[in-house]
Amino acid sequence: MxxxxxxxxxxxxxxxxxxxxxxxxxxxxxxxxxxxxxxxxxxxxxxxxxxxxxxxxxxxxxxxxxxxxxxxxxxxxxxxxxxxxxxxxxxxxxxxxxxxxxxxxxxxxxxxxxxxxxxxxxxxxxxxxxxxxxxxxxxxxxxxxxxxxxxxxxxxxxxxxxxxxxxxxxxxxxxxxxxxxxxxxxASAQRPAPPPAAAAPASTASVQPSRPSEDSPELQLEAMQIASNFILKAALAHPAILGGGERPVWLTAGGVAWKADNATGFVRIVPPQRNVDGLEVAATIIGNDARDCKGKFISARNSELVDSAVVFRGMSSCEDSEKSDIAEYFIFPRKTGGFILFSVITPTKPVGGGGGQQLQTREEANANFRKAAYTSIGK
Structure with missing residues (x-):
């Protein structure tokens, strides 16, 4: 000190x-x-x-x-x-x-x-x-x-x-x-090269696609830009991007985690993979959530058309002795191939700010998050 x-x-x-x-x-x-x-x-x-x-x-x-x-x-x-x-x-x-x-x-x-x-x-x-x-x-x-x-x-x-x-x-x-x-x-010789990407360890944590992505600076920077846009457009209370020591161990490949007063989540870039579509990405994520949940588990997934682009959605809810929350996933096609994956995890109680403010319904909150995700992607 x-x-x-x-x-x-x-x-x-x-x-x-x-x-x-x-x-x-x-x-x-x-x-x-x-x-x-x-x-x-x-x-x-x-x-x-x-x-x-x-x-x-x-x-x-x-x-x-x-x-x-x-x-x-x-x-x-x-x-x-x-x-x-x-x-x-x-x-x-x-x-x-x-x-x-x-x-x-x-x-x-x-x-x-x-x-x-x-x-x-x-x-x-x-x-x-x-x-x-x-x-x-x-x-x-x-x-x-x-x-x-x-x-x-x-x-x-x-x-x-x-x-x-x-x-x-x-x-x-x-x-x-x-x-x-x-x-x-x-000048103390050459600048050290970035450490090689380590293989992602097996994990049951939410949102880990089965095939690990490359841990490239380009993907990480792209995710950082989109996550920064998202937390601003979603009007989250006291948002912060998590540093390396705070974010989940498995979130190393093209992913940026964030937290706010009443929600946590991340943005992850999923590089192109042969014969993998958005619904399969959603299914993999939800499958990981199911394995991680030790109690009551509910899930759903679907797709919809937004401005001529197919947007894939996933949802999982877990209630066990450790947690009671709902995870929403929004998966958007990426211009250069692959997908941009947004995750928002909130407690099962109503979403809102408290302090006399009117609580949002979950449908209203999800609509807000989806709009923030869509508009945070550079068009």
């Missing part, structure tokens, strides 16, 4: 500097020397009021309007900075962000707001977050209902370059400023 406060305190002392370094000169001087790596640019900066070296920073701008920076502090601690002109934030406000790397590892982090349009996320040296960042090729950030995507090409050279900047300025002062960019051969 003391270490975390120290890191946050150090970052706090650099807030004005960081804003200046990423947005333009104000209370900071620099860059001294240079860093230029795959679209990232920066160098060393000093605090204008004291003249002391305060950080090495490299940033990149994206078409979405967001500016993304990586900070290396004199103590060799790290942080990420996000700046967006469309944000209107309050100082000290907590800012939840879901960071996902290569569509595999997800982290629910809490950024700290340091200006109306800037959020800082500490990355302690020994954290799994910085390890994931170092190894990743892509990163997505889900915040305030928006999904931002970042190309992390070059970070295998960028991070050693920032470390080189800190090391040289710490040792020789600003007179040592130069081109800090590390040569690829010296």
């Amino acid at each position: 003391t270490v975390r406060r120290t890191i946050l305190g150090t970052i706090l002392s650099l807030v004005v500097l960081t804003i200046a370094a990423l947005n333009g000169p104000a209370h900071a001087k620099g860059p001294y020397g240079s860093i230029s790596v795959a679209g990232w640019s920066g160098g060393a900066y000093t605090d204008d009021s004291t003249g002391k070296f305060s950080s090495c920073i490299a940033s990149a701008s994206y078409k979405s309007g967001i500016n993304f920076g990586v900070l290396a502090l004199p103590t060799f601690n790290w942080a990420l900075a996000f700046i967006h002109p469309g944000w209107s934030l309050s100082q000290g406000q907590k800012f939840p962000i879901v960071l996902s790397f290569d569509g595999r590892n997800s982290y629910n982090v809490e950024g700290s707001v340091w200006s109306a349009n800037m959020v800082v996320v500490p990355m302690p040296n020994d954290s799994s977050l910085i390890k994931a960042f170092r190894a990743a090729r892509t990163m997505s950030a889900f915040a305030q209902g928006n999904l931002f995507q970042f190309d992390l090409n070059g970070t295998s050279v960028l991070l050693p370059s920032l470390a080189n900047c800190v090391r040289m300025i710490n040792a020789g002062g600003l007179a040592a400023a130069t081109n800090f960019t590390a040569q690829p051969s010296a």
